[in-house]
Amino acid sequence: KLILMKINNILTISLCVALLSSCAIQKKIKTADQLYKDGSYYNAVDLYGEAYAKKENNTKLTYKLAETNKALKDYQQAEKWYAKTSELNNSKPEAKFFEGLMQKNQGKYDEAAVTLQAFSDSYNDKEGTGLKTRAKLELEGIALAKEMMEVKPEIEVSTITGGLNNNLQD
Numbered sequence: 354k355l356i357l358m359k360i361n362n363i364l365t366i367s368l369c370v371a372l373l374s375s376c377a378i379q380k381k382i383k384t385a386d387q388l389y390k391d392g393s394y395y396n397a398v399d400l401y402g403e404a405y406a407k408k409e410n411n412t413k414l415t416y417k418l419a420e421t422n423k424a425l426k427d428y429q430q431a432e433k434w435y436a437k438t439s440e441l442n443n444s445k446p447e448a449k450f451f452e453g454l455m456q457k458n459q460g461k462y463d464e465a466a467v468t469l470q471a472f473s474d475s476y477n478d479k480e481g482t483g484l485k486t487r488a489k490l491e492l493e494g495i496a497l498a499k500e501m502m503e504v505k506p507e508i509e510v511s512t513i514t515g516g517l518n519n520n521l522q523d
Contacts, residue, residue, distance in 0.1 A: 412442040
């Protein structure tokens with residue numbers, strides 16, 4: 354009887370700790386959501402990160418981390434979190450589109466073309482989001498950017514000497 358009581362007490366305490374931990378995580382997420390809504394992206398991304406550390410592989414959190422990093426224009430981190438979202442769950446196909454967009458924003462044109470093409474090939478725009486059309490436009494933009502990078506500029510920039518500027522701030 355004594356052993357059963359001790360086991361019962363341990364289980365009860367463990368359950369209470371788990372519930373309190375879950376409530377703390379939910380509070381962090383709710384606070385982070387409000388910070389994001391208020392435009393305090395740096396603080397929001399920190400809280401989302403803390404919540405993710407406790408609740409790994411949660412696609413809602415990975416997507417929120419991606420969106421917040423995109424708002425911060427931290428395209429490298431946003432790409433990472435969009436990729437993680439796509440990897441964990443196919444219910445957010447737009448994550449693949451935004452992953453490609455983040456790659457494009459970093460100048461990773463070849464990777465972005467592969468990602469956006471994969472998105473375009475697999476995405477069925479039932480909801481009418483326009484993402485499939487936008488992916489095709491982004492692919493055209495990537496092709497144009499790569500083409501323009503190969504062309505030599507027709508202008509030459511040189512410094513004018515002879516008193517136009519001096520060593521001080523003009």
